[in-house]
Amino acid sequence: MSKDERNTLAWPSIEQLPRVVAERVGRFLSVADAAALIIQRAHRGTKPDGSADLRGGKRSRLRSLLFGSSVSVAEKLDGTNVGVLQDSTLLGRRLVIAQEATSYQHTDLGALRALPTRDMIAELVALGGAASVAVERAALYGELCCNSGLYSYQASGLAKTWQAFGALLEFRDEASALEYAAAASATGIMCNSEETSRVVRVCDSEEFVNMARRHGVPVVAAVAHGSLAAAVESHRQWMVGEHGEGLVLTVHRDHGKASTYKWKISREPQPAATALLMELVELLRGGANGKAALLDAEIHTMLASLLAVATHVDSTAAAAAAKAAAQPKAPKKAAIVDPAAVQAALESALTKFDALETYLETQGQAATVGFADKLVEEMLADADLRLPADGDAAREAAVKVVSNAAKRHVGQQFGAWKKAKAPAAAS
Numbered sequence: 001m002s003k004d005e006r007n008t009l010a011w012p013s014i015e016q017l018p019r020v021v022a023e024r025v026g027r028f029l030s031v032a033d034a035a036a037l038i039i040q041r042a043h044r045g046t047k048p049d050g051s052a053d054l055r056g057g058k059r060s061r062l063r064s065l066l067f068g069s070s071v072s073v074a075e076k077l078d079g080t081n082v083g084v085l086q087d088s089t090l091l092g093r094r095l096v097i098a099q100e101a102t103s104y105q106h107t108d109l110g111a112l113r114a115l116p117t118r119d120m121i122a123e124l125v126a127l128g129g130a131a132s133v134a135v136e137r138a139a140l141y142g143e144l145c146c147n148s149g150l151y152s153y154q155a156s157g158l159a160k161t162w163q164a165f166g167a168l169l170e171f172r173d174e175a176s177a178l179e180y181a182a183a184a185s186a187t188g189i190m191c192n193s194e195e196t197s198r199v200v201r202v203c204d205s206e207e208f209v210n211m212a213r214r215h216g217v218p219v220v221a222a223v224a225h226g227s228l229a230a231a232v233e234s235h236r237q238w239m240v241g242e243h244g245e246g247l248v249l250t251v252h253r254d255h256g257k258a259s260t261y262k263w264k265i266s267r268e269p270q271p272a273a274t275a276l277l278m279e280l281v282e283l284l285r286g287g288a289n290g291k292a293a294l295l296d297a298e299i300h301t302m303l304a305s306l307l308a309v310a311t312h313v314d315s316t317a318a319a320a321a322a323k324a325a326a327q328p329k330a331p332k333k334a335a336i337v338d339p340a341a342v343q344a345a346l347e348s349a350l351t352k353f354d355a356l357e358t359y360l361e362t363q364g365q366a367a368t369v370g371f372a373d374k375l376v377e378e379m380l381a382d383a384d385l386r387l388p389a390d391g392d393a394a395r396e397a398a399v400k401v402v403s404n405a406a407k408r409h410v411g412q413q414f415g416a417w418k419k420a421k422a423p424a425a426a427s
Contacts, residue, residue, distance in 0.1 A: 005096040009168055011081050011141050012201065017232075017249060017261035018306045019273035021066070022280050025299065028062045029283075032291050059294070066299060070252045071231045072190060072205040074222045076262055077153075077163060078245040079146045080105050080351035083139035084117045091139060093352040094374075104354050105146035112144070112162040120215040124167055124202060127187055128180035135180075137170040143220065146351075151244050164212050164219040165248070167202040174198055181256025191256040203250040203258050229302045232263075239265050239309040266312045269344040270384055274310040281307050337385065337398045342405050345385045349378035349406070356413050368410050375406040 082104065083091035090097035090109065097104055117140045124140075125132050141164070148159030171177040174195060181193035181200045188207035193200045202208065204222045212219035225231035231249055239246070246264035253259065264270060281303055284292045292300075353374060359367035379385065379402050387402070388394040 007083070007091045007094055007096055009083065009085075009091065009137055009139050009170060009199070010093060011083065011166070011168065014248070014260045014262050016270060016273045017263040018270070018277055018310055020261055021302065021306060022273065022276040024062050024065060025295070025303065026276070026280055028059065028295075029288055029291050031058070032294060033289075062299075063296070065251065066229045066302065067227045067296075069227065071225045071228050072203065072222045072250040072252070073225060073231050073235060074165060074204045074220045074248050074250075075244045076246040076248045076264070077143040077145055077158065077165075077220060078150050079143045081141055081165075082112070082144045082162060083141040083168070084112070084115075084121075085137060085139045086118060086121050088113065088118065091141075092354065094378075095353060097354070101354075101358075103358075105144060105351070106355055106357075107144055107146040107160050115162070115217055116215050117164075117217060120164075120212060120217050121167065123211060123215070124184075124189075125169065127184040127189060128169075128176075129183045131171070131176045131180040131183060134171045134173065134176035135169055136172055138167065140164055140167045140217070142218075151242075161218060164208075164217050165204045166208070169200045169202065171198045171200070178256065185254070185256045185258075190250050190252055190258040192258045192260065193256045200256065201260075203260055204248065205250065205252075229298050232302050232305050235263075236305045236309065239263065240312050242267060263306075263309070266310055269338070269341045270310065271338060271341060272384060272386055274307075277303065277307045277310055336394060337387065337401045341385050342379070342402060345379040345382040345402070346375065346405055346409060348382060349375045350409075352378050356410065357417055360414065360417050365414060368414050372403075372407045372410040375410070376403050379406060 081093060082097070085091065089099070090101070090104070090112070092104065097109075101109060103109055121138050121140050125135050125138055128135070142162045143165060144162050145153055145158045145160060148154060153159040169177075169180065171180065174197065177193050177198050177200050178195065181191040184191050184200075184202070188205070190203040190205040190208070191200050192203060204220055206222050206224055209219050209222050225234060228249065228251055235247055238244075242265055244265075245268060246262060249261050249263060251259045251261075284295070284300065284303070287293075353371070356367070356371050359371055380387065380399065385402070387398045
């Protein structure tokens, strides 16, 4: 395998829906206190305190997010995302996939390479009108369902397939990117663009799905809802029932300003978001000093639904708890880092690169050090791991736990690979 080439048009990470909603509601409540003080001062004829910061806490902004825009909802498939450029180059999460590669994450790439993705990319690019000539690179992205044993992937035919869920278009300047996003949005395509970025993200939506199907490109189905709050209520039981890893929700905005969020089932550790929800719901149950009454009933319902999904005891956790209960219990030291979060961070990091065996086949044991280093770097950047801050005395110990977990996994995988190669060498 040639030297690793970084993917410089990687699919961006997206925020967790529960955390965003909890933070927005929390901000509204805090601003309500500041606003009440301003009103009291005005009523008494006292000069308002100019230091009060009301940004991001207006009721209209909160209601706009939760009720003011249509939403596209698609299943978040559990695999690894892979992009396809106009020239058919394949892109992994962090690295470019070698042209000679026939598989990635133990999944055959032949079917993906044969798809008419170039034609679909051409149609997406053309949606920008005059701005289309400023496109420098474009990639169609999808989920490579390498984890075939999960959920109903085998029964539904998703196992070992690639399913499109969006696209990234890079322009020569920010103005062209904004012009494209506005033009494409006018056709029904949901786009996300930032004034300081040359990249436009085309999100999954009914129109995107229709385009993919016209070109014969497999695609993650999308369902439209009238609002974010309605979408959460509609899919609550699906989430609690563990029918998939989660959902991706795209909130439509005018002029290419769509916002995308991920919502995962409780099997996927998300301690920071869950803690925020628990604290907020408990505060509102107590009335929040009268501020709970300022929130729509639908917002209270939405928060309760998000918390119910986040704290639902999933089947794998229940089975593990039952097994642990049957075992003799020994005193345990408090963990420096949540073991479940470390494992989740490791599993996520492993999807960012090709399988370790691929590197071992060409580099042998020498590949283990570099691969472990890549895993550690990814894990330390995982926000859900909630590591101590830099400068904290516990930081070094936490980093060591993460590093040991990655190296232990790599060592075990190398041992298994070496053992599997032994019979062939002997013959």
